[in-house]
Amino acid sequence: MSQSKFHHFSGAAALHKTSIGLACLALFFATGCEKAAPPAPPVPAVDVMTVAPKDVPIFKEWVGSLDGDVNATIRPQVTGYLIKQNYREGDFVKKGQVLFEIDPRTFKAAVDQANGVRAQQQANYTTASAALARVKPLAAKNALSQKDLDDATGNDLAARAALDQANAALETAKLNLSFTKITSPINGVAGIAKAQIGDLLSPGAQEELTTVSTLDPIKVYINISEREYLKFIERNPDGRPENVPLSLILIDGSTYPKEGKFNLMNRQVDTTTGTFKVGALFPNPDGHLRPGQFAKVRAMRSVLKDALLVPQRAVTEVQGKYLMAVVGEGNKIDIRQVKPGERIGSEWIISEGLKPGESIVVEGTQKVKAGAVVKPKPFDTEEVPTQTQAAPEATKPETKG
16 A cells, blocks of 8 residues: 555544544533433422311300409497407308407496496486376366476476486497497308407498408309490390300319309499499309409300311411412312401311311411422321310411511
8 A cells, every 4th residue: 555545544534533532522511511300399298187067166255253242341330449359361250250359348338337327217217107196196186286297297208208318328338339249240251350459440440350251152253345235135135144054264274163144234334444244153162262263254155057167277367368278189289268257266167268078288388389289198186176165355377478
């Protein structure tokens, strides 16, 4: 082979190799620079529940204060020094039981003095009566003048009046002596004594000695608004308290075991609060409830038929609108505007925007948006205890946005 042909063949081979190399390099850069497609986002898992209608009793609650059905204020009726307290504060006392004693010595002396005056007036009256008895026969025979008869009659009447006055003074002295023993007018529990031994007591003192309260039944006072009063009058035109069973919820959340009933309504509205005072009575045979305690009075207002109850956490407020995530076909999310009603414990009644049998997102609402596909799993309803009382004030759902 000639040298020129050899050079021509070598150049062609080199060019072919170069072309192959460039093609490989271009293919390398083309495949190496192309971006990989991002992985699809994971389908969010959410807790869902199916809404089922149920009959729900609707309750109303009011905060009330307990008081004795009868509260007897104990005050002194005479002036004197306190020498004895005969009861233990907070104990049950009986009607007529002596609670306090005032120094009786001056009152005993007054009784003795009144007895002496009465005896003197009794003697005077006896003398005057005897004189009149002697004069009358003589006057009938005209043996005495009319003036003598009139004088004897006047003396008899004056002596009788003086005797009556002495008797009244003696009774007053005895009554004042009895007032030195200050007794309870009712059966009940006696409060703390507000006077000490040695204090000078007086009927005009502003502060009472103590208070005795009856505990069975015990009274609970609540205040209702004018709007509630108007609704009450619509149901009860005669204005008599409703015969509705009442429950009493104590400060620790427990329910008092005995039912009560309304028994009174004040005649007028309190101008400072705009409310009516209403009283209810609860049996209290053991005396465990005491005046001054606070409790809630609960009454059933109505029964809502076929209500749709959902957990509060399933409802979200956004700019004044209440929204829920409803799981539709293909597990797609439909963001639905709803209208909540009464709050029942930790649940809401949905009055508009939701149908029986629909599935709603309870947990994971923050993970979803309209049209998104979710992976539903059953919501554990035991996590949210169901209660059947409406709170005094409804709590708004969680606010987002």
